Amino acid sequence: HAVADGSDPEDNESLARMAISVSSQEGLLSVTRNGKGVTFTHDSVNEAAYSLLEPEEQASHHLKLGKILHSTFCSTVMQKYLYTIASQLSHGIELITDEEDRIATTRIFLSAGEKSMEASAFPEAHFFFTKGIYLLRNEDWVRNYRLCCDIYTKAADTAAITTDFEDMNKCLAVLFDNCKGSIVDCLNASYIQVRTMVSRDDPTALDTGIEALRLAGEKFPSQNLAVHTITGFAWTRCSKRIKSAEKLLELPQISDKQIIATIRLIDLLVPIALGYLQALAPLLCFRVVKLNLAYGLSNAMPSAVALYGVILGRFGYPLTETAKYGEIA
Numbered sequence: 001h002a003v004a005d006g007s008d009p010e011d012n013e014s015l016a017r018m019a020i021s022v023s024s025q026e027g028l029l030s031v032t033r034n035g036k037g038v039t040f041t042h043d044s045v046n047e048a049a050y051s052l053l054e055p056e057e058q059a060s061h062h063l064k065l066g067k068i069l070h071s072t073f074c075s076t077v078m079q080k081y082l083y084t085i086a087s088q089l090s091h092g093i094e095l096i097t098d099e100e101d102r103i104a105t106t107r108i109f110l111s112a113g114e115k116s117m118e119a120s121a122f123p124e125a126h127f128f129f130t131k132g133i134y135l136l137r138n139e140d141w142v143r144n145y146r147l148c149c150d151i152y153t154k155a156a157d158t159a160a161i162t163t164d165f166e167d168m169n170k171c172l173a174v175l176f177d178n179c180k181g182s183i184v185d186c187l188n189a190s191y192i193q194v195r196t197m198v199s200r201d202d203p204t205a206l207d208t209g210i211e212a213l214r215l216a217g218e219k220f221p222s223q224n225l226a227v228h229t230i231t232g233f234a235w236t237r238c239s240k241r242i243k244s245a246e247k248l249l250e251l252p253q254i255s256d257k258q259i260i261a262t263i264r265l266i267d268l269l270v271p272i273a274l275g276y277l278q279a280l281a282p283l284l285c286f287r288v289v290k291l292n293l294a295y296g297l298s299n300a301m302p303s304a305v306a307l308y309g310v311i312l313g314r315f316g317y318p319l320t321e322t323a324k325y326g327e328i329a
Contacts, residue, residue: 063092070108079115086112090131103144106132110151117154122161129155130167141178149175149185156189160196168196183216187261194268206276209269218262218287225279232286233315236308239293245328248305254296263291267300270307282311305329 020038023029029038066088073081089096089105096105109132116125132151141148156171172189179185190212197205210220221228236242254260266284273281288304309325 059092059095061092062088062090063095066092082108082112082115086128086131090128093131093134096135102135102137103140103147106135106147106151109135110147110154113151113154113158117158122158126155126158126162126164126167129158133171145178149179149182153185153188153192156192160192160199165196165200168192184258184261187212187216187258187265191261191265191268194265194272198268198272203276206269206272206280209265209272213262213265213269216258216262218266220280220283220287225283229279229282229286232283233311236286236289239289242289242293242305242308242325242328248297248301248328251292252296254292254298256295259291259295260298263288263298263300266291267303270303281307285311302329 020029020031024031024038027041030041031038066085069081069085069088070078073085078085086108089108093105096102109128113125113128113132116122116128129151133155136144136148136151152171152175156168156175159165159168159171172193175189176186179189190209194205194209194212197208213220242248254263266288270281270284270288273284285304285307288298288300289308292298292301292304305325306329309322309329312325313319313322
């Protein structure tokens with residue numbers, strides 16, 4: 001309590017030691033084996049002590065404790081106690097009004113959410129992302145665009161994974177409204193949107209994805225698909241690099257974020273097209289191959305090469321020819 005109130009550190013330490021000593025003698029606290037910490041002897045003791053604080057005081061002390069932990073630990077140690085720090089700050093979130101504190105705390109929530117996503121703890125990740133969003137203001141999209149975009153995108157992603165589709169749609173609406181100047185960020189938002197539509201058997205998922213690609217500069221025809229397929233096939237067939245795994249592996253990994261986001265969305269649309277509009281699937285496959293050959297390899301290239309082999313079979317090429325692309329993939 002004294003530490004949180006910002007009193008003199010030496011007085012705080014003496015007071016804390018005396019309080020711990022008395023509480024230990026009374027059987028309320030127990031000192032850990034290494035002598036560097038204390039714990040309540042029972043949850044009921046913890047709850048009783050906590051109940052002595054007024055609700056406003058509880059929030060204030062959580063916030064102060066979170067700030068103290070954050071400012072005390074080095075970056076390495078902070079990662080170990082990131083959840084503890086973020087949890088403490090979340091209990092005092094209503095009291096955070098200073099702009100610098102808002103942004104700093106939002107970054108902590110973003111880090112805690114990302115760490116939870118890495119552990120596949122998606123409900124917990126979504127909790128931290130929504131806490132961070134709570135602290136953001138409209139003007140932050142101008143001053144802290146990257147932070148806003150990242151936390152809203154990941155909130156939408158985890159909301160979709162946890163089937164909180166209402167919150168997902170809210171996050172996506174904010175993203176589409178504020179990310180118009182960034183094709184990459186719009187594509188990433190569209191990927192989440194289309195993926196969710198597919199999981200819910202929404203027949204408009206393909207059209208939604210094609211429209212997002214059109215806005216990104218990747219256009220696909222809606223008529224004369226057979227003619228466009230033949231043209232795309234001829235271009236792909238003429239490429240010497242696709243005929244050799246060694247030549248493909250000479251390509252660097254794609255570094256252009258917009259191309260990566262574009263290919264990821266096209267790759268998502270391929271199986272959708274196979275189910276709803278098979279005539280479009282070869283064009284999507286050819287585009288993935290073309291982009292990879294032009295900009296470098298992506299994770300979508302193996303499946304595109306394999307599908308290209310299947311398309312060869314549809315064009316009447318022998319099995320020995322088509323099977324080669326399965327091996328290349």
